[in-house]
Amino acid sequence: MNKLPSDLDAFEAEAIKESGDLLDSLRKQRSDCPPVPMLRAAHAGVLTEELQSAVTAHIAGCKLCRVLQADFAALDSTEASPQEVEQILVRVRRQAGKSDGSPFWRFNSFSLRTAVATVALALGVVFIVWEVKTPQQSGPVPSPVAEVKPTPPPQIPEAFRLEKPAVKMTLGVLTWRSNKNSRDQFLKDMAPALEAYRNNNFNASANSLQTLSAKYSESVEVFFYLGVSRLFLADYPAAIKALERAERLADDSFSPDVLWYLSIGCQRSGQTERTRGYLNQICGGSSGYAARACAALKEVDRSAAAPLR
Amino acid sequence: MDRFEELYRRHVQAVFRFTLSCVSRREIAEEITSEAFLALLRHLDGIDPAQLPGWLITVARNRALDYWRRRATEQKYVDGWEDPRPVEVNWTDAFIIDNPDLKPIHRLCLTLRYVEGMSRAEIAQSIGVSEMQVKGHLQYGLQLLRKTMAEKDRK
Numbered sequence: 337m338n339k340l341p342s343d344l345d346a347f348e349a350e351a352i353k354e355s356g357d358l359l360d361s362l363r364k365q366r367s368d369c370p371p372v373p374m375l376r377a378a379h380a381g382v383l384t385e386e387l388q389s390a391v392t393a394h395i396a397g398c399k400l401c402r403v404l405q406a407d408f409a410a411l412d413s414t415e416a417s418p419q420e421v422e423q424i425l426v427r428v429r430r431q432a433g434k435s436d437g438s439p440f441w442r443f444n445s446f447s448l449r450t451a452v453a454t455v456a457l458a459l460g461v462v463f464i465v466w467e468v469k470t471p472q473q474s475g476p477v478p479s480p481v482a483e484v485k486p487t488p489p490p491q492i493p494e495a496f497r498l499e500k501p502a503v504k505m506t507l508g509v510l511t512w513r514s515n516k517n518s519r520d521q522f523l524k525d526m527a528p529a530l531e532a533y534r535n536n537n538f539n540a541s542a543n544s545l546q547t548l549s550a551k552y553s554e555s556v557e558v559f560f561y562l563g564v565s566r567l568f569l570a571d572y573p574a575a576i577k578a579l580e581r582a583e584r585l586a587d588d589s590f591s592p593d594v595l596w597y598l599s600i601g602c603q604r605s606g607q608t609e610r611t612r613g614y615l616n617q618i619c620g621g622s623s624g625y626a627a628r629a630c631a632a633l634k635e636v637d638r639s640a641a642a643p644l645r
Numbered sequence: 646m647d648r649f650e651e652l653y654r655r656h657v658q659a660v661f662r663f664t665l666s667c668v669s670r671r672e673i674a675e676e677i678t679s680e681a682f683l684a685l686l687r688h689l690d691g692i693d694p695a696q697l698p699g700w701l702i703t704v705a706r707n708r709a710l711d712y713w714r715r716r717a718t719e720q721k722y723v724d725g726w727e728d729p730r731p732v733e734v735n736w737t738d739a740f741i742i743d744n745p746d747l748k749p750i751h752r753l754c755l756t757l758r759y760v761e762g763m764s765r766a767e768i769a770q771s772i773g774v775s776e777m778q779v780k781g782h783l784q785y786g787l788q789l790l791r792k793t794m795a796e797k798d799r800k
Contacts, residue, residue, distance in 0.1 A: 339762050351787040352759065354794050362760045372761060372771075373669035380667040382709040403742050404756060407749035408666070414773040416661040420675055424661070425653060427679040432686050494715055498672055502766060534766060534776065536671070568672075 362400070370394055375405045419537045423569065430570055495632035496603050498567055503530050506556055506587055522552065533561055538568040549578075556585040556594070564597055567604075576601040592623030599632065612636055649686050656698040657682070663702050667709035671770055677708040746789055750774075754782040755790075 340352065340359075352359060370378070370391045377383050378391040395401050416424065529544035545562035552558045559582035566575035579598045586594045599614035615636065618629035660681055665674040681704040685692060692700060747755075753772060757763045758779075765783075769776045 341758060341762050341764055343764060347784070348759075348787060351791050355790055356794070358790075358794075359759045362756070363762075366756075366760050372757070376666050376669050377709070377713060380663065380706070380709070382667045382706055383713050384710075387713065399742055400756075403752070407753045408772075410749050411753070411772055414662050414665050415658045416675070416678070420661070420671070421654075421657055424657065424675050424679045424682065425650070427675070428653070428682045428686060431679065431683050499670075500672065502764070534769075536770075 365400060369398060369401050372404065372408075375401055376408050379405050379409055417536060419535075419539060423538070427570060495628060495635045496600055498600055500533075500536070500568070501564060501593055501597070503534065503561070504589075506589055522555070525551070526557065530561065533565060536568075538565040541565045542569060542571075549581075554585060556582050556587070556590050559585060560590060560594055560597075563594075563601070567597060567601055570604075572601050572605045576605065592618055592621060592625050596625040596629065599629070603632075603636070608636060608639075649689055652685065652694065652697060653682055656701055659698045660701045660705050664705045664709060665773075667706070668712055669771065673712065677705050677712070680708050681705040744789070744793075747786065751782050751786045751789075754779055755786040758783060 340363075344352070374383065374387065374391055375395070378388055378395070381388065383391060395405060525548055529541050529548060532538075532540035532544060542562060542565035545558050545565065548555075548558050549562060559578045563575045563577075563579035563582055566572070566578060569575075576598065579594055579601060582590070582594045583598060595614045595618050599611050599618070602608075602610040602614065612633065615629045615633045618625050619633055620626075657678065661674055661678045664677045664681075665671065668674055668677065681701045684704050685697075685701060742752075744752075750772070754768055757768045757771065758765070763771070765776045765779045768779045772779075774782075
């Protein structure tokens with residue numbers, strides 16, 4: 337059965353107490369139901385045949401799931417943010433430059449146009465990585481339906497999916513800074529950057545954190561969230577540089593996070609041996625990343641045998 | 646702005662919205678949306694703009710199908726779903742499901758937080774609003790819950 341979130345405030349805790357067994361009952365009921373993402377996927381009709389029919393059969397007899405599914409379908413707030421729109425465009429341009437064998441001048445022109453667009457929108461700076469080009473694909477234009485079979489391999493292995501880590505602070509924030517005023521100033525300085533980060537505005541968070549990195553050159557938080565923001569902007573060299581600095585500053589509470597995101601940066605930059613090194617460290621440990629790191633190691637070994645396209 | 650970018654800006658929201666509904670995770674929706682537009686860029690000369698955004702959504706749908714195929718382990722849950730457990734408190738429907746004062750956005754916030762156990766940040770990500778808005782929706786929902794409980798106690 338799902339648990340209540342651990343960050344309940346006083347108002348929530350009191351209201352839940354007053355609600356008696358209402359929410360307990362709902363949690364108990366939902367524990368036998370398909371997870372929310374699956375309800376949404378069933379509505380879009382993108383589950384495997386077996387899952388689709390199982391979810392459909394369940395929904396037919398479960399009013400709560402039916403209502404949840406309908407509520408999600410009625411949401412009008414699920415558009416991409418302006419930052420996400422620019423990030424997707426950067427990603428498309430970068431992948432196109434990487435794999436279509438286009439001449440240098442064309443790639444460069446794409447990068448400049450994209451960077452200008454992003455700067456204009458977010459008042460930030462986008463660094464675009466120029467990576468090794470692979471041979472051009474050729475052939476007739478496929479219909480999208482024809483692309484279902486055979487299933488193309490994912491360009492990034494599932495184990496290396498980039499997921500945004502939640503914001504946290506080291507105990508060091510409370511102890512290593514000399515007095516309360518300087519600690520409060522640090523948190524005040526960090527607030528806009530972390531707010532941008534929470535809202536997925538990675539251009540803004542990267543720019544703010546880059547500026548703060550001069551003032552707080554010993555802060556693991558600054559370099560870690562700077563590195564992660566750079567990863568989301570697909571600026572891998574800058575991400576790795578920031579995360580390497582974070583690695584030197586990290587205490588036990590941050591070390592697994594830093595190593596995991598370093599491994600992602602190295603994997604996306606094609607640095608297989610470094611990736612393997614970081615993953616070995618995490619996989620052998622007991623952090624929350626251990627299982628994913630072990631799975632990612634298998635992906636790395638598999639791709640070494642047959643390079644990923 | 647070149648032809649591709651013009652098409653991109655015209656259709657990106659439709660593709661992203663559809664993809665997010667398929668996978669529920671913004672970073673994966675971004676990835677799949679970019680793959681759909683990359684396919685468009687590669688075949689730009691052979692695509693009739695009248696086919697858009699349908700063509701793009703079909704590509705995105707196929708990628709979403711791949712995503713769910715790769716998550717085959719989820720199928721272990723299938724056996725327990727077909728026979729939903731009855732709601733044990735008969736007034737849950739009245740409060741959560743059929744309550745006319747509770748809009749879908751409030752119900753989603755309440756359910757995701759107090760039934761699914763998600764943080765406010767996760768909910769904000771999931772439904773595309775700010776954490777402050779999530780907090781507001783939760784406060785409204787909880788106030789309504791307290792009011793309902795008080796009325797129930799009076800009866």
